[in-house]
Amino acid sequence: MYPTARFSVAPMLDWTDRHCRYFHRLMSKEALLYTEMVTTGAIIHGKGDFLAYNEEEHPLALQLGGSNPVDLARCAKLAAERGYDEINLNVGCPSDRVQNGMFGACLMGEADLVAQCVAAMREVVDIPVTVKTRIGIDDQDSYEFLTHFIQTVSEKGGCDNFTIHARKAWLKGLSPKENREIPELDYPRVYQLKQDFPQLTMAINGGIKTFDEMEQHLQHLDGVMVGREAYQSPYLMAEVDQRLFGSDRPVMKRREVVEAMYPYIERQLANGSYLGHITRHMLGLFQSMPGARQWRRYISENAHKPGAGIEVVQQALAKIPAELDV
Incomplete structure (x- = not known):
């Protein structure tokens, strides 16, 4: 359709x-x-x-x-x-x-x-x-x-x-x-x-x-x-x-969005993509939230390094306060 x-x-x-x-x-x-x-x-x-x-x-x-x-x-x-x-x-x-x-x-x-x-x-x-x-x-x-x-x-x-x-x-x-x-x-x-x-x-x-x-x-x-x-x-x-x-599907939380990207990121890295080419689109995800600056900075400083992998995104996500249900 x-x-x-x-x-x-x-x-x-x-x-x-x-x-x-x-x-x-x-x-x-x-x-x-x-x-x-x-x-x-x-x-x-x-x-x-x-x-x-x-x-x-x-x-x-x-x-x-x-x-x-x-x-x-x-x-x-x-x-x-x-x-x-x-x-x-x-x-x-x-x-x-x-x-x-x-x-x-x-x-x-x-x-x-x-x-x-x-x-x-x-x-x-x-x-x-x-x-x-x-x-x-x-x-x-x-x-x-x-x-x-x-x-x-x-x-x-x-x-x-x-x-x-x-x-x-x-x-x-x-x-x-x-x-x-x-x-x-x-x-x-x-x-x-x-x-x-x-x-x-x-x-x-x-x-x-x-x-x-x-x-x-x-x-x-x-x-x-x-x-x-x-x-x-x-x-x-x-x-x-x-x-x-008018969808009645629940709205995804920001953390869920990041975690849902993990399999895609790992597939793309295995096919020769650079982490920074993917994560640059994700920098604004926590806009205006506590920890947003640390999230952006960690990815910006580490995603371009040789061999950078999924752990960069996981460690950046850890910069967002755990008690935040976002």
Whole structure:
């Protein structure tokens, strides 16, 4: 069954790798998880398997970066054959590297091309093809510009599912980090978009941190996508199923999450992974709890050492006061 867009974790370069996704999936069975953006060039020409993931990660979407319909279709087909649940086209990333490759946010100015890309992918896969975009780029930030983009991509490309980052992107003068923080958020514009295109599935992204905020957005839209907050305070994931999906499963405690990671960590270490590549995603698990700083420090100082194993995580967990039922 196709995953709902009700709650998802944003694709974040250098962050949402397969170790991160496995960790998040332990806490939420319902969240839709995304890969980091992978370019068509990397999949077609790169050395290594850019489509690898853990079976436990489903439901899982692959986010593609590219603007060549033939290449995108080829990659979408490969991803569908590998069992991905969704293909998502990146029309939101503002970095220079992305612009030079003619993909990401600059594609907002090329609505017909985006429609061609989506149509080409939809022709070769049975899984959903979705688009993640901004509300505008540079001085092209009118509501008319945004609605023209959505209408073109939905009508000509057949896309019926969009995630809207509620900020515009500045293609010149701001870094990717600044583009996540400086352009003002405009949630009402995304709400209006859903009112004007009620037949389309729409999720909202940008600056969302609390369940109260998520529930507010869900009164207007079909889904919420959370980025940095889900990464920096990952225990948020432990309540997603109960708060947003009505699950009656008990909420996992933080200790249980750490202990549930042990078999995965040991498997990955046996396959040649480095401990630090896994544990870096777990650093924020005890955010704001007694012992949180000692937990972070112990892992940060020891996980990168040659031969570091599961004992590093066990000893870090021992820094959390035993009497805390967390």
